[in-house]
Amino acid sequence: MTLSEEDYIKTIYHLSSGQEESISTNAIADQMATKPSSVTDMVKKLSEKNMVNYKKYKGVSLTEKGRLTALSIVRKHRLWEVFLVDKLDFAWDEVHEVAEQLEHIKSDKLIDKLDTYLGNPRVNPHGDPIPSKEGVFKKSVKKLISELPVGSKGVCVGVNDSSVAFLKFLDKNKISLGDSLRIIEREDFDGSVSIVINDREMRISDQIASNLFLEILENK
Amino acid sequence: MTLSEEDYIKTIYHLSSGQEESISTNAIADQMATKPSSVTDMVKKLSEKNMVNYKKYKGVSLTEKGRLTALSIVRKHRLWEVFLVDKLDFAWDEVHEVAEQLEHIKSDKLIDKLDTYLGNPRVNPHGDPIPSKEGVFKKSVKKLISELPVGSKGVCVGVNDSSVAFLKFLDKNKISLGDSLRIIEREDFDGSVSIVINDREMRISDQIASNLFLEILENK
DNA sequence: AATTTAATTTAGACAAAACTAAATATTTGT
């Protein structure tokens, strides 16, 4: 697999987000900042190599072989991201570009040893799950805090309402995407929720709980 | 700079071993396992970019710009080798191939932080010096035991042959890089050498003496 | 259902980096 082939496979994987979905030529071209005609060429080659299912004008989907290849690249990408943040002290938003290069280094031994060295992490600095060597990983499911039972644990990954007011509230209360959060108690009366976030306990209203997504880690 | 250009620059640097020497097309082709005609093409391109001085049929040498570029790649290569051995527990002879890939990762921040993380090492696991960010490095005054007179004292800093067999021999005989060593006597008949290493006297064959580098403290 | 619009593929071109075979320059040996 060339670097370019790997990036295509990974993009197709991300666009189909684990599903069997058929991905369009234009969607891939947009995502990769390339031209649809280039995508057609590459997709034909990947089809020859049994990495994707492709029929003219009908879009493309990963074969099982392609899916496993994608997961192996995603595994490398996210392990390197952990390395950059945990060991080299990069900020979480600086790592993606470098990991985009490092994910293409060819050495099974390297990635095994890196995994061990990092303590076999299961998520990257953004909270995305890291597939195992065999391509198994905990599929992440994001849900609103208001929809989750007491005791749930997860990582803040998104907002439902992205109004300035809501984002300002998050800033003021030192809540950032990527923060770990646990639900301690829910008040039936008003739907307000006690949470522990970054080792700090606080109470949030139902309006807040209905606007903040948690990524829950469950077995796939 | 493309990956390929970088490998050419680095090869030219190593073949001229720091000197102003003019390097032949065939020497580069041999070293890189490629064809002389490919070298000619690349050398023309590097000349366009002011990385090398080139005149038809007269060989090639690095410009100052080319030399600094080479040193930056060597720096990355050797820092990654330290990382692989010190942090990931690779053996000496396993690191070069992976470092050959890692040296091409583009990120100044990455290599700065890696350098800090490793404790600003000045040599790689084979005892070769690591240039600073500015391209300055201590030119190694290391010599093979077989080339040194009786009475020489020094520190083991590198190996010539990094084969598994040789590294295993060193392990078995508790010889590590950093150990102090003194040459007691040399047998003319077979070139074997008596040494004192870590207050322990032993005799090593000419083959061993020809593969172990000392950094000299006193020469007498 | 016909027409317009959008998506996709094809055809032809290009740049990078490699190759082979042939031409040319340099070096070596007598």
Add this chain to the structure above:
DNA sequence: ACAAATATTTAGTTTTGTCTAAATTAAATT
């Protein structure tokens, strides 16, 4: 000095991955 051997360059191809422009197919609108 000159022929033979060797080194180097040139010319022409190949592969990979990209592009533009044109043709074709599919989808959306009237």
